[in-house]
Amino acid sequence: DVKVTQSSRYLVKRTGEKVFLECVQDMDHENMFWYRQDPGLGLRLIYFSYDVKMKEKGDIPEGYSVSREKKERFSLILESASTNQTSMYLCASTDGNSPLHFGNGTRLTVT
Amino acid sequence: DQQVKQNSPSLSVQEGRISILNCDYTNSMFDYFLWYKKYPAEGPTFLISISSIKDKNEDGRFTVFLNKSAKHLSLHIVPSQPGDSAVYFCAASEDRGSTLGRLYFGRGTQLTVWP
Numbered sequence: 001d002v003k004v005t006q007s008s009r010y011l012v013k014r015t016g017e018k019v020f021l022e023c024v025q026d027m028d029h030e031n032m033f034w035y036r037q038d039p040g041l042g043l044r045l046i047y048f049s050y051d052v053k054m055k056e057k058g059d060i061p062e063g064y065s066v067s068r069e070k071k072e073r074f075s076l077i078l079e080s081a082s083t084n085q086t087s088m089y090l091c092a093s094t095d096g097n098s099p100l101h102f103g104n105g106t107r108l109t110v111t
Numbered sequence: 112d113q114q115v116k117q118n119s120p121s122l123s124v125q126e127g128r129i130s131i132l133n134c135d136y137t138n139s140m141f142d143y144f145l146w147y148k149k150y151p152a153e154g155p156t157f158l159i160s161i162s163s164i165k166d167k168n169e170d171g172r173f174t175v176f177l178n179k180s181a182k183h184l185s186l187h188i189v190p191s192q193p194g195d196s197a198v199y200f201c202a203a204s205e206d207r208g209s210t211l212g213r214l215y216f217g218r219g220t221q222l223t224v225w226p
Contacts, residue, residue: 102156
């Protein structure tokens with residue numbers, strides 16, 4: 001069974017801090033994604049990657065960056081956290097032939 | 112602009128009855144559609160999908176219907192059970208054959224099934 005693991009379930013950070021959200025998948029999937037989920041707004045795509053060292057902007061990339069140094073790991077970086085980045089962050093992966101498989105999410109609070 | 116729309120933020124259904132969740136889309140290039148279910152504090156889990164070459168797909172209590180001319184799909188749950196209470200997201204993809212796997216999601220519908 002596919003396992004997508006997000007390193008933290010809950011995080012509390014201060015405004016201006018640099019924040020790293022880590023995601024690891026164990027199925028050798030090429031494609032990995034970062035979404036954020038906010039009430040009433042659904043799931044919005046931040047960044048995605050279809051190969052190591054490759055990245056593509058999603059619909060709301062502002063204030064974020066990503067890193068994909070290894071195939072199994074996809075990191076989301078908040079360069080300078082702001083309160084409007086308080087959200088549930090969801091990582092997902094797929095080999096392109098099966099539905100997206102999500103991790104359990106990281107609930108980030110920026111104070 | 113939202114390409115996948117779920118216009119009902121919530122739905123309340125009695126146990127044993129049918130739940131019908133609706134979804135509309137605007138992009139005529141979408142050719143693959145999925146439904147995900149999400150419980151609080153968990154990631155979304157895949158429920159059922161349908162290709163644009165079909166108009167119906169069934170899996171146990173779950174059936175998805177696709178009306179391409181209306182750009183509309185619906186998820187039917189029969190019979191509904193309290194454990195079905197969750198947020199349901201409709202999603203669409205432009206190219207089923209793509210290795211990219213990018214999905215466009217609706218805003219979700221909170222389904223509550225009461226005893």
